[in-house]
Structures are given as C-alpha cells and as structure tokens.
Amino acid sequence: MRPPEPGRPMLRAQDVHKRYRHEEVLKGIDLEVASGEVLCLIGPSGSGKSTFLRCINHLERIDAGRLYVDGALVGYRERGDCLYEMHPRDICRQRADIGMVFQRFNLFPHLTVLQNVIEAPLKVRREAKAEAVERARALLARVGLADKADAYPSRLSGGQQQRVAIARALAMRPKLMLFDEPTSALDPELVGEVLSVMRGLTEDGMTMIVVTHEMAFARDAADTVAFMDAGVIVESGPPEEILSHPRHERTRGFLARVIGARA
Amino acid sequence: MTRVVPLRRPWLWLGSAVVAIAAALLALSIYRNPNIQHGVILQYQFAPAILAGLRTTVVLALLAALIGTLLGVLLAVMRLSASPVLRLASGFYTWLLRGTPLLVQILIWGNLALLFEHIGPFRTNDLLTPFVASVIALGLNEGAYMAEIVRAGIIAVDRGQNDAALALGMSHPLALRRIILPQALRVIMPPAGNQFISLLKATSLVSVIAGGDMLTAAQNISSANLHTIELMLVATFWYLVLTTIASLGQHYIERRLGKSGVGIHATS
Ligand SMILES: Nc1ncnc2c1ncn2[C@@H]1O[C@H](COP(=O)(O)OP(=O)(O)O)[C@@H](O)[C@H]1O
Ligand SMILES: [Mg+2]
Numbered sequence: 001m002r003p004p005e006p007g008r009p010m011l012r013a014q015d016v017h018k019r020y021r022h023e024e025v026l027k028g029i030d031l032e033v034a035s036g037e038v039l040c041l042i043g044p045s046g047s048g049k050s051t052f053l054r055c056i057n058h059l060e061r062i063d064a065g066r067l068y069v070d071g072a073l074v075g076y077r078e079r080g081d082c083l084y085e086m087h088p089r090d091i092c093r094q095r096a097d098i099g100m101v102f103q104r105f106n107l108f109p110h111l112t113v114l115q116n117v118i119e120a121p122l123k124v125r126r127e128a129k130a131e132a133v134e135r136a137r138a139l140l141a142r143v144g145l146a147d148k149a150d151a152y153p154s155r156l157s158g159g160q161q162q163r164v165a166i167a168r169a170l171a172m173r174p175k176l177m178l179f180d181e182p183t184s185a186l187d188p189e190l191v192g193e194v195l196s197v198m199r200g201l202t203e204d205g206m207t208m209i210v211v212t213h214e215m216a217f218a219r220d221a222a223d224t225v226a227f228m229d230a231g232v233i234v235e236s237g238p239p240e241e242i243l244s245h246p247r248h249e250r251t252r253g254f255l256a257r258v259i260g261a262r263a
Numbered sequence: 264m265t266r267v268v269p270l271r272r273p274w275l276w277l278g279s280a281v282v283a284i285a286a287a288l289l290a291l292s293i294y295r296n297p298n299i300q301h302g303v304i305l306q307y308q309f310a311p312a313i314l315a316g317l318r319t320t321v322v323l324a325l326l327a328a329l330i331g332t333l334l335g336v337l338l339a340v341m342r343l344s345a346s347p348v349l350r351l352a353s354g355f356y357t358w359l360l361r362g363t364p365l366l367v368q369i370l371i372w373g374n375l376a377l378l379f380e381h382i383g384p385f386r387t388n389d390l391l392t393p394f395v396a397s398v399i400a401l402g403l404n405e406g407a408y409m410a411e412i413v414r415a416g417i418i419a420v421d422r423g424q425n426d427a428a429l430a431l432g433m434s435h436p437l438a439l440r441r442i443i444l445p446q447a448l449r450v451i452m453p454p455a456g457n458q459f460i461s462l463l464k465a466t467s468l469v470s471v472i473a474g475g476d477m478l479t480a481a482q483n484i485s486s487a488n489l490h491t492i493e494l495m496l497v498a499t500f501w502y503l504v505l506t507t508i509a510s511l512g513q514h515y516i517e518r519r520l521g522k523s524g525v526g527i528h529a530t531s
Contacts, residue, residue, distance in 0.1 A: 057430055088434060096432025106427035110445045120431035123441060165427075172431060 009068070010035045010176050010207040011056065016065035018051055025051045027231035028065070033176075033224070035070075036205045040218035040239070043228035044254055049211045052228070053178045056209070057098040058091055069098060070175055096124050099169030103181040105161040107153040107168070113140065114149040117168045125172065132171070139167040143197050159190030163197055170201075177201065179210040195221075213258060219243055227251045303493040307484060308500065316480025317501050323397055323466045323476055324505075328459055330402030335409025340439065342414050353410065360407035365400070366468050372400040373472030397466075397474035405462055412454045416447030449520050456513030463505050467498075477501055 011033040018026040025048045033039045041049050054060040056067060058075035067074040075091055076083040086094075108116050117136035121127045140146050143163040153161055162182055169177060179198065183191040195217050202208060202221050212218060218225050219239045226236035229250050235242060246252050293299065307313055341353035360368065373396045376387040391399075420443050428438035467478040477498055485494040 059426060092432045092434050095430060100430035102423060104423055106423040108442055123437060124432040
C-alpha cells in the first residue's frame with residue numbers, strides 16, 4: 001500500500017454537474033478528500049450519490065466542472081480553455097488506480113474467486129502470473145477468505161462475495177477506493193464482516209469515499225461526513241458535528257428518518 | 264416397503280403405438296416401392312464423388328459459421344455502440360441480409376462476374392470460384408442472423424459486469440472478450456446451435472451455382488443416370504448424419520456451460 005502523504009488532496013471536485021436527459025442529477029458538487037482521509041457520503045435515495053462516485057472514475061461523463069484525482073484531471077486534458085476527452089487507453093489507466101466496490105458485488109460469475117482477483121492485474125497491469133497469484137492469496141487471507149480461492153462466487157454468501165470484491169479492487173493497488181453502499185444488499189448478520197474489512201483499510205491509511213447508510217460506521221470510521229440531497233452537498237464536516245449537531249433542516253430530517261427506521 | 268405406482272397414461276401409449284405403426288408403414292412402402300432401386304442407393308452411398316461433396320458441405324458450413332460468428336459479434340457490438348452511424352450501419356446490414364432470400368444472395372455472389380468483370384486487377388471469375396462465392400454468400404448471411412443472437416446474449420449479461428470490468432481498468436474490447444462474451448455464451452449457445460444446424464442444410468442451396476457441395480454432387484450423378492430419388496435418399500442420409508452430430512455437439516456444449524456456474528448472477 002502507498003504511504004499516505006497527509007494533506008495532499010486525493011480527490012478534488014469543483015462545481016461538478018451531471019445531467020441525464022431531462023433532470024440535472026448533480027448540481028455543482030464541491031468536495032475535497034485528502035490523501036489518507038475517509039469520507040462518508042450520506043443522503044436519501046436518488047440524491048445522486050452513486051452518480052457522483054461513477055463520475056469520479058469516469059464511468060459517467062460530467063457536463064460541467066472539474067474532477068481531479070491525485071492532481072490529475074479525470075477523463076480530460078486541459079489545454080487553454082478547452083477540455084479534450086482522453087484517449088480510452090488513458091482513461092483505463094486512470095480507472096486502474098481507482099478501486100470501486102458495488103452494492104451488488106458484481107463479481108465475475110464465470111471465474112473462480114482467485115481468478116476474479118488476478119484477472120485485472122494480469123490483463124490490465126500485465127503482472128507475472130506467479131506474483132499476481134501470490135498477492136491475490138495474501139489479499140484473500142486478509143479479507144478472511146483464503147480457503148475460498150477456488151470456489152465460484154455463486155457458492156459464497158453475500159458478505160463473502162463483497163469481501164472478494166474488495167480484495168479484487170485492492171489487487172490493483174488503488175490510491176483511492178470508492179464504495180457504493182457496500183452493505184445495502186446484505187442480510188443484517190453479514191454486514192459486520194464487510195464493515196470490519198473496511199475498518200482495516202482505514203487503519204492502513206487507504207483514502208476512501210464510502211456511500212453508506214451505516215451511521216455507526218460513519219461515526220467512528222470517517223474523518224468527514226458529507227450529506228447530499230437533490231444533487232448538492234448540503235453540509236459536510238466531522239462526523240460528530242454532522243451526525244449529532246446538523247445545522248440544516250434537511251440533514252436533520254434525513255437523520256431522523258434513517259435512525260427512526262433502524263429503531 | 265411401500266410401492267410407488269406411477270400414474271397410468273393409456274392415451275400416451277395409444278398415441279405412441281399409432282406413430283410407430285405409421286412410421287413402419289412408411290418405411291415399408293419406401294422399401295417395397297418398385298420405383299426405387301436399392302442397389303443404386305448402396306452403390307452411391309459411399310461413392311467418392313458423394314464423399315467429396317460431403318466434405319465440401321462440411322467445410323462450407325464450418326467456414327460460413329466461422330465468418331458468421333466473427334461478423335455477428337462485430338455487428339452486435341456495432342448495434343450496441345454509442346455511435347449512431349455504427350448502429351445504423353449494423354441495422355441496415357441485418358435488414359438487407361435477413362430481408363432477402365438466401366437463394367437470391369447465393370445467385371448474386373455466384374454471378375457477380377456479370378456485374379463486375381474485374382475486381383481490381385483480377386478477373387472476377389478467377390477470384391470468385393463457385394466455392395468461394397458460396398462461402399461468402401453463406402458467411403455474410405449467417406453473420407446477419409448471428410448478430411441478433413449475439414446481441415441478445417450480450418444484453419442478457421448484467422450491466423454491473425461491464426461496470427466492474429471497466430472500473431478495474433479494462434478496456435471495452437478486453438471487458439467484452441474476457442467478461443461479457445463468456446457469460447453471454449450461455450444465452451447465445453442454444454440459438455447458435457439451431458442456427459448452425461440450419462446452416463448445414465442451407466449449404467445445399469449453393470448447388471444452384473454448382474458450389475461443389477454434396478447436393479451438387481448428387482445432382483451431377485442423377486442428371487446422368489436419372490435415379491433422382493435414389494440420390495436424394497443418399498444425400499438425405501448424410502444430411503441426417505451431419506445434423507445428428509451437430510445436435511449431439513450442441514447438447515454437450517450446453518451441458519458443459521451449464522456446469523460452470525456461469526450466469527448464476529452474483530446478486531444477494
Ligand atoms: N443512467 C441513468 N439514466 C437516467 N437517469 C439516471 C441514471 N442513473 C441515475 N439516474 C437518476 O439520477 C438520480 C440520482 O441517482 P443515483 O445517483 O443513483 O442516486 P443515489 O445513489 O443517491 O440513490 C435518480 O433520480 C436517478 O433516477
Ligand atoms: Mg445509489
């Protein structure tokens with residue numbers, strides 16, 4: 001893992017706009033995440049959280065604004081006043097450095113657990129097979145699944161699948177990890193095992209942006225919590241401040257609903 | 264011990280008996296028919312000319328299937344691309360080749376010399392021998408059908424698979440080859456197998472341009488000895504052998520694909 005250089009911004013979003021045909025989904029997002037920092041993004045369904053994450057690795061193209069990851073503009077080259085969309089090869093290179101974990105795991109069902117983990121290191125990074133396998137086994141051990149290397153994903157529980165998905169993303173040695181509701185599709189008793197793997201990552205200094213409804217996780221793992229609603233960041237700050245003393249009515253309403261729903 | 268008595272199904276038995284008797288009568292009437300000379304069938308069943316035609320039929324079908332599959336993947340990807348020009352081009356191709364009879368397409372390719380005497384520095388008839396014209400006509404037509412089959416297969420793969428592949432830094436072609444198509448195969452295989460069996464039989468159409476296939480060979484012989492029915496029965500036997508082998512192969516491949524857990528989607 002890269003040693004974090006505290007303070008250097010890993011992600012910088014400036015006035016990011018994104019529209020789908022009729023509706024503007026992101027209406028000017030400004031956000032900074034320092035290297036080694038953990039940001040938890042909370043907000044109601046449909047507020048644009050997933051869209052924002054997908055913009056960060058250019059799975060979606062933005063309509064206005066700028067996104068920088070580790071100082072480099074995402075998906076475009078800037079010359080003068082103009083943005084030129086990058087060659088696909090360069091976009092792939094950028095994405096390879098950003099790990100992404102999905103709500104529905106999206107493991108490759110035709111590949112074994114080990115094959116899932118080594119696929120991108122072999123085919124994208126062109127690593128030697130022995131080395132990739134060795135590292136994959138270490139990563140699987142780290143997420144507690146050393147014994148499942150040869151199983152197919154369909155044989156695993158949801159929690160196990162999500163841990164494999166995390167190992168798969170880590171195998172590319174990302175400098176930034178994006179999590180899109182990584183525990184929302186899990187049975188309640190399986191949530192803990194995934195969150196504990198993620199806590200381990202924060203302790204190693206991984207820079208992470210986590211969309212989540214797990215307020216307990218946000219409270220003790222995040223450096224910053226940002227509340228998003230209807231395509232804007234309503235407020236952000238230390239977890240204690242946002243979760244316990246929100247300034248905005250919309251934040252208060254959301255938190256009351258989330259916490260009410262759990263009680 | 265308790266005995267399990269299955270439900271009795273008298274109608275099923277009666278129906279089966281009727282079918283069996285009808286089949287036996289038909290076979291008998293062909294066997295007894297004085298207009299059929301069984302000696303001629305036996306004489307030509309393994310005749311070198313017929314076997315050469317059989318080989319050509321197999322090669323034609325395999326080459327056309329290969330061209331059709333590659334073309335089908337290309338057309339399917341074009342059809343699903345973000346570019347309206349590529350989508351339109353692919354749609355037009357499929358519309359044209361599925362919308363016209365294969366027989367007409369074969370006749371056009373076989374007679375292209377009437378339209379263009381030369382292709383570049385070459386004489387059209389030297390380049391487009393009947394065999395080459397047959398391969399092209401069958402392959403291009405096959406491509407139009409395979410395009411639809413492959414497209415349906417790609418669409419059936421969960422969109423999250425492509426997202427996950429791209430998020431790992433894979434290029435679109437790499438994601439297609441390593442992640443999407445292997446999963447699409449399960450959906451593609453059954454109709455593609457049927458398509459191949461149709462193709463095996465459709466090769467017989469190239470006899471209209473003397474494509475050298477088995478039917479061409481059979482017709483060449485029957486036009487000399489006038490034993491038309493006998494030679495058609497000779498050909499029928501071989502077509503059945505080919506389609507039976509193809510069906511068994513299809514069955515085997517589908518079973519293999521079914522085992523690997525492919526397509527059991529990784530959802531909760
Ligand atoms: N591919 C798409 N096409 C059109 N609209 C979309 C698409 N993806 C998301 N949206 C819309 O964008 C809005 C934000 O969605 P999303 O980012 O998924 O929100 P969240 O993750 O916060 O629930 C929703 O209204 C959704 O309907
Ligand atoms: Mg979402």
